[in-house]
Amino acid sequence: MPAATELSRTYDAIIVGGGHNGLVAAAYLARAGRTVLVLERLGRTGGAAVSTRPFAGVDARLSRYSYLVSLLPRKIVRDLGLDFRVRGRTVSSYTPVERDGRPTGLLVGGGERRIREAFERLTGGKTEYQAWRRFYGMTGRVAERVFPTLTDPLPERAELRRRIDDEAAWRALFEEPIGVTIEENFTDDLVRGVVLTDALIGTFADAHDTSLRQNRCFLYHIIGGGTGAWDVPVGGMGALTDALAAAARSAGAVLATGHEVVRIETDGRSAEVAYRTADGEGAAAARHVLVGASPQELAALTGDPAPEPAEGAQLKVNMLLKRLPRLRDTAVDPREAFSGTFHIAEGYGQLATAHAQAAAGRLPAAPPSEIYCHSLTDPTILGRDLAERGYQTLTLFGLHTPARLFTADNDAVREELLKSTLAQLDAHLAEPITDCLALDADGRPCIEAKTPLDLEQDLRLPGGNIFHRDLSWPYAQDGTGRWGVETRHANVLLCGAGAVRGGGVSGVPGHNAAMALLEQRDD
Structure with missing residues (x-):
């Protein structure tokens, strides 16, 4: 941490928060010759995009809060010269289900032939697979046309519509609730649920919510990289923010951790930022x-x-396992099932029921969630001994558990929800997941769970919202400004997830705030 005297000068830009977006902005501005100070409350940079060893005495470096990368443009990686890579997953998803009294499931991965055969086994015909191909062909074309706009000034709504050049796609994604489109295209409840999940990650909404917040969530989940693929960060998510911090420092930015900003005073032309430290x-x-x-x-x-x-x-859950659990569906290798997104209790009807129960103030009886295993794609996050012994990580993301459900007793509700969530997973396993958990140096099971209130406490995410607020459409609206980062103060810009086109590990708000600043003239 720099000495206090180093912070007494006047900077071209002060950045409040050293999360990945703040670091992106710092690196761009410093490389452009601006003097930059980053003030970070915590003792390290990275925000939610960090890797930690959460289990005592265990050499497993988990991506603790954010897991996968899709929305990070290669442009940012290239522009900043980042030493950062991702690896694709050969399996997109596996969704277990019981049909006709026997365990089965839908594996999406391993090539088109295997995917087609998986659909036909599950649904008994070709129609659902053909609908799947048509639907994701449509979203793929939208992704190709929308994703490149994220690092440009905001397009007008009509301009983005012209760019997409597909009225059916525009209606399906931008005008009608996503539930309408899903029900028009698919008939199988499980397939419908798999499609809907991308509209619900971090978003509490029904498929037919007239606010279309679920549509906005769905859009950002299917446009990443111009393909919609969600990739594994090599070395864990902390590898990205470590690279960003190094890029910012090497360009001359000052990164001050342990500095909590308490006030910003501005007249629109200059600003003073007050902070406190342990001293x-x-x-x-x-x-x-x-x-x-x-x-x-x-x-x-x-x-x-x-x-x-x-x-x-x-609900966010991190686990370290001694081994992957065996599945009741013996037709699928657990290494394939867990390398993609493993959907639990995410049929279309199940998701609707869970939402209705949570909206009524109750925990879902069958909490929906999804899991993936980082270490199957990238074993470097494990110490050599753990990797050789077959240990694996699991990260679970639970849906439809709004913060309001935890306010009375966060600890008790967390325990109850974790128990019922794991029970839903166990229903598809040939052995309880708890039998597979590794133990830490103190003999405790290697599992931790974070509720929305925990995320608010740890990271100051408002209400535990991983996007800071409802996601926005990626086009200009009243008050959004040219880049979607502007505020009511001319010299104060928003560079975090709450900016227009924010949310997820993307760096887009950081890039756009830096571009907006560099466009301004200092009189």
């Missing part, structure tokens, strides 16, 4: 301030009116 309080001045924290935090720092409250709706 006391201080302040630094800048022409511009970029805020990687949430819009709620920005409002609190500037004294502006607070935006609409945000609410997260997910």
Whole structure:
């Protein structure tokens, strides 16, 4: 951490928050010759995109909060010269189900022939597979046309519509609830559920929600990289933020951890940012301030009116296993099933029931969730001894568990939800998942769970919302500004997930805030 005297100067830009977006902005601005100071509350940079060893005495470096990469443009990696790679997954997903009294499932991966055969075994015909091909052919064309716009100034709505050049796709994704499209295209409940899940990650909504927040979530989940693929970060998510921090430092940015920003004062031309550390309080001045924290935090720092409250709706669980569990569906190798996204209790009807129960103030009786195993694709996150002994990581993301359900007793509800979530997984296993858990150095099972309230406490995500607020359409609307990062203060920009086109591990808000600043003229 730099000494206090190093922070007393005036900077071209101060960045509040050293998450991956803040680091992207810092690296771009410093490479452009601007003087940059990053103030990070925690003792390390990275925000939610970090790798940690959460289990005592165990050499397993897990991506603790964010898991996969899709929305990070290669342009950012190239521009900043990052030493960072991803690996594709040969299996997209596996969804177990019981049909006619026997365990079976849908494996999407291993080539088109295997996928077609899997659909035909599950549904008893060719129709559902053909519908799948048509639907994802359509979303693939949308991805190719929308993704490249994320690092450009915001297009107008009509401009984006012209760019997509497919009225049926526009209606399906931008105008009608995604549930309408799913029901028009698919008949099998399980297939419908697999499609719908991309609309619900971190988003508490029904398939037919008229707000279309589920459509916006779905859109960002199918456009990444222009293909919609979700890849594994080699070395864990912390490899990305370590590379970004190194790029920012090498370009001359000052990264000050353990510095909690408590106030931003601005007249639109210059700003003072007050902070506190373990040793006391201080302040630094800048022409511009970029805020990687949430819009709620920005409002609190500037004294502006607070935006609409945000609410997260997910359970995050990290596990380390001695071995992968055996499946009841013996036709599928567990190494394939867990290398993609393993869907649990995510049939279309199950998702609707879970949402209705949570909306009524109850935990879902069959909590939906999805799992994947990072170490199958990238064993480098495990120590050599663990890898040789066949240990594996599992990360679970639960749906339809809004923060409001945990306010009365977070610890008790977390325990209850974890138990019922694992029970849903066990229903498809030939052995309990708890029998496969590794033990840490103190003899405790290697499993941790995080509720929305835990994420709010750990990372200051408002209401535990991983996107900071509802995702936005990737086009200009009233008040969004040219880049979607502007605020009511001319020299204060939003560079975090709450910016337009924010959310996910993308670096897009950081890039766009840097571009917006570099376009401005300092008089």
